[in-house]
Amino acid sequence: MAIMLATLIGSPECEIIRGRAVQSEQLHYAGAAAAELTAREDYLERQIAVERLFSDIERTAHAQARRGQGQFRASVLAIETRCRVTQVDRPEHLIASHCKPWRECDNSAERLDGENGLMLTPNIYHLFDRGFILFENNGNLLISPVTEMGSMEKMGIDVSGRLNVGASSDGQQDYLDFHRDAVFHCSQTGR
Numbered sequence: 001m002a003i004m005l006a007t008l009i010g011s012p013e014c015e016i017i018r019g020r021a022v023q024s025e026q027l028h029y030a031g032a033a034a035a036e037l038t039a040r041e042d043y044l045e046r047q048i049a050v051e052r053l054f055s056d057i058e059r060t061a062h063a064q065a066r067r068g069q070g071q072f073r074a075s076v077l078a079i080e081t082r083c084r085v086t087q088v089d090r091p092e093h094l095i096a097s098h099c100k101p102w103r104e105c106d107n108s109a110e111r112l113d114g115e116n117g118l119m120l121t122p123n124i125y126h127l128f129d130r131g132f133i134l135f136e137n138n139g140n141l142l143i144s145p146v147t148e149m150g151s152m153e154k155m156g157i158d159v160s161g162r163l164n165v166g167a168s169s170d171g172q173q174d175y176l177d178f179h180r181d182a183v184f185h186c187s188q189t190g191r
Helices: 002-009 011-017 033-049 056-077 107-114 122-129 148-154 170-189
Strands: 097-098 117-120 133-135 141-143
Touching: 056 097, 056 107, 056 117, 097 122, 117 122, 122 133, 133 170
Parallel strands: none
Antiparallel strands: 097 117, 133 141
16 A cells, blocks of 8 residues: 555655665655655645545545644644744654544544644654653643653653743643643553
8 A cells, every 4th residue: 555655656655665775866855844754745635535435525635634734733733833842843754643533533633723733843753652751731731650761752842840931822731731631640540
């Protein structure tokens, strides 16, 4: 399946998936601006839409997920322009993370609400999504007691308990409260 998708995407990606080295000039769009990346993703979405290797259900599911993530990401970027922990502010290096997990949202409005999100680098996204870290409403970073501190330090995260990343908006606070009760505490209790 991966090779079928790579074939649709194009030569450089296909070669990477097959484990072959690729010349840097073939990856000219890797460092492209966010608008160029979005255009490339839109092109790929159109290719998948017309490709006969996928069922109608697979094509529809992909398109809906892609549009939803794009809307959510844009909504979060309008509020959060950088990762709170690492200060990385390049959108191509950030993931739009739900505070109240997508699966737990009551409706589409919650799923797409920018206040329900934080822009995070991949390592911080992982820690937040899995409940190993949490941001208090006042901006203090909380670390779950089950988190392995050596790994946190290797990721460059201040484990002293004094890191403040800035206060959250009123809308974000409601979603962070949910995260605190449903995600962060799960890690504390080992559930």
